[in-house]
Amino acid sequence: MTVFRLNELTTRQVDALDRDATVLLVPLGSVEQHGWHMPLGTDTILADAVSVASCERACAGAFVLPAPWFGYSPHHMGFAGTVTLRAETFMSLVTDVVGSLVAHGFRRIVLVNGHGGNAALVGVLSSTLGHAHRGRARIAGLTYFQLAANEIARLRKSAPGGMGHAGEFETAMMQHLRPELVGDEAETVYPETGSRHLSTDLLAGNRVSTFLDFADLSASGTLGDPSLADPQAGAAYFAACADALAGFIDEFITWPVNGEQLE
Numbered sequence: 111m112t113v114f115r116l117n118e119l120t121t122r123q124v125d126a127l128d129r130d131a132t133v134l135l136v137p138l139g140s141v142e143q144h145g146w147h148m149p150l151g152t153d154t155i156l157a158d159a160v161s162v163a164s165c166e167r168a169c170a171g172a173f174v175l176p177a178p179w180f181g182y183s184p185h186h187m188g189f190a191g192t193v194t195l196r197a198e199t200f201m202s203l204v205t206d207v208v209g210s211l212v213a214h215g216f217r218r219i220v221l222v223n224g225h226g227g228n229a230a231l232v233g234v235l236s237s238t239l240g241h242a243h244r245g246r247a248r249i250a251g252l253t254y255f256q257l258a259a260n261e262i263a264r265l266r267k268s269a270p271g272g273m274g275h276a277g278e279f280e281t282a283m284m285q286h287l288r289p290e291l292v293g294d295e296a297e298t299v300y301p302e303t304g305s306r307h308l309s310t311d312l313l314a315g316n317r318v319s320t321f322l323d324f325a326d327l328s329a330s331g332t333l334g335d336p337s338l339a340d341p342q343a344g345a346a347y348f349a350a351c352a353d354a355l356a357g358f359i360d361e362f363i364t365w366p367v368n369g370e371q372l373e
């Protein structure tokens with residue numbers, strides 16, 4: 111069986127990897143409430159699973175780092191069990207992980223985010239780390255469900271707002287991957303943000319940023335419609351996300367790292 115998890119290799123096996131022909135993925139998620147029906151670790155579980163599946167599908171050599179469980183989740187602190195890092199802690203953590211990999215000569219590193227609350231920080235990290243390691247390594251950051259947004263939009267059943275947090279998409283993904291962790295107390299909530307400029311839908315692509323405390327939007331913490339989720343749809347979403355990330359890995363392996371421009 112092929113191993114795709116870097117932490118399951120020995121140091122000698124890692125040392126034997128071709129630095130220029132290997133992509134390393136760093137999954138990023140969160141420990142935060144996911145409604146009444148799903149576990150706190152949902153985002154990290156999904157980002158890790160999509161990352162491993164994309165390594166299996168990619169033609170290029172790719173390996174997955176162990177995901178740090180915690181992310182940036184102050185907007186979920188109204189719910190028991192949520193653990194948030196401060197933004198600067200999250201930035202420092204990812205900076206140190208990537209710095210270690212670059213120190214060992216790895217040149218192609220992808221931050222694979224699975225939590226909306228991390229997305230802005232992942233964007234900043236792609237830029238600051240890309241600048242810090244310019245000429246030695248190329249750093250890319252993405253949110254895996256945004257990478258597969260077109261396929262997800264084709265597969266979805268819910269109206270806008272139905273795929274927010276612990277809604278149709280995440281629930282279906284977990285029903286496919288970890289059905290034993292999905293309960294049946296799901297609540298459906300199409301939240302009112304009070305502005306047409308602010309949607310809580312995963313695929314909304316808001317043009318305005320502001321802090322929204324999820325406790326103000328939903329009693330259960332769910333934003334969206336988990337009742338429309340089913341494991342078959344979850345399998346299709348999962349395949350779409352893994353394929354999209356594998357496609358990116360196979361392109362990323364061709365990107366120059368020595369300061370030349372992309373063509």
Ligand SMILES: [Zn+2]
Nearest residue numbers: 152153276280
């Ligand atoms: Zn989530």
